[in-house]
Amino acid sequence: MPSHADLLDDIAALKAQLAERDADVMALREELSTKRVEIEHLKLFIAKLKRMQFGKKSEKLDHQIEQLELRLEDLQANEEYVAAIDERAGKLPRKRPAREPLPAHLPRDEKVYLPPQSACPTCGGDLRQLGEDVAEQLEFVPASFRVIRHVRPKLACTCCACIVQAPAPSRPIDRGLAGPGLLAHVMVGKFADHLPLYRQSVIYAREGVDLSRGLLASWVGASSALLRPLVNAIQRYVLAAAKLHADDTPIAVLAPGNGKTRTARLWTYVRDDRPSASAEAPAVWFAYSPDRKGIHPQTHLAKFAGVLQADAFAGFNALFAGGAIKEAACWAHARRKFFDLHDARPSALTAEALHRIGELYQIEEAIRGKPPHERQAARQLQSLPLIDDFEIWLRESMLKLSRKSDTTAAIQYALNLWPALKRYCSDGVIEIDNSAAERALRGIAVGRRNYLFAGAHSGGERAAAMYSLIGTAKLNGVDPEAWLRHVLTHIADHPVNQVDDFLPWNCVASLGTTSTASQA
8 A cells, every 4th residue: 555655746746747738738729829810810811812813802891782782683673563564554665864965076977868869759849858867876987197298398599599498397206207196196005005015016017007116115215205304393293292192013124134023113192182172283293113112202202291191111101200291191001901801701890890980981971072171170070089989999809809810910000000090180181091192003003914014124214204194194184195295296395494384284275175084
């Protein structure tokens, strides 16, 4: 029989074993918790990739779409029911709404169709016009090339040996074959309609005109060099604003020597205060950089003072340190964090966060286009209390979550930017988000699908210049092709210190036509 001391030793050994097992269990629990967080993070990452590749681009919630679909089905069913009742009652089917007339500014070619009879088919009497029926049809006439012959007669004096001749008209490209209209068409095709130069070359070949891609590229380069003073004027105008929207997007650039590409950036800076009832013209300036280092926006905005609305890119932080530039954050970016979580795995917390942010946007919808003082008063009265309550709710919710969860990361992202997110409530000129900059980058994102890369850094700088010109024209509702044709026709003979005369808002009267797609 074991002694009392042996029993005590056994109990101590058992306790040690139990403590060791408890420690192992705790370690396994921590490891399992870490694995679960990692699995959930990977699931979210996969869901984001699937949505980017295959999903819808809108960030509206699915239940909103379902409600709209059900409502549409109810309306359709009701229309079918009413139509069936009308048919049983012997009524004629309801007429569809009248078709909108074709635009009045389009030229009209009139074709008159006379009856084959020159006399009355019944009695043989003379015919006279009683009225007419007119029906319009929209037709497309393919664009055509035209050769402009510049003829300068030489005139000789009959009394002496003097010869006079008119001076040769200037050309956008010295001794170049392309006229201003063709140059404008090529550049708008590439930078607005996203047609690479090799595709344009094929299109022109179908018209019987052989224009190689290399020739078109040289024209674009020469034109962008001619338009550089105008781009500089847009830059000065944009950076003179008191509030700017800023963002960037990647573009592929061919690296010299090895045939591979590297990722460069296009930065956009937008001046647009129209939502706060400003009469100042909007404009956008693009800048190119070979990488995404913070020194680039810091250099671009070295002389800027005011409010900068942007995302949470760390490269902007040095700009805010001096105090001359104030940070205004973007609620759309904060919302996107919660939306991605809700889209991957819906929860009550993400739904509540999206609902609260949606209330802020509803207030903005009601005051868009009103003067700054009215917008500020409405935000102080309605938005600010919602934002303060939202902050309290976020901090309380974060206490119930794992520090490593994606939901905690989304909340922390918003709380880190909270003073900058609230800033728009104290200034009626500031917007709730940075959508103006994202809209400016939309055309570049579309263009990336159609071309592989820029051939060199010079090509990236050229693209930034042309995107600045075309983007500014669109913001002002001006047809970019008509505007560039006008500018290229006259800029070579125009004093360089008066280049502001060619800014889009100063050329509307000269162009005579404007585009309705100002936000395209």
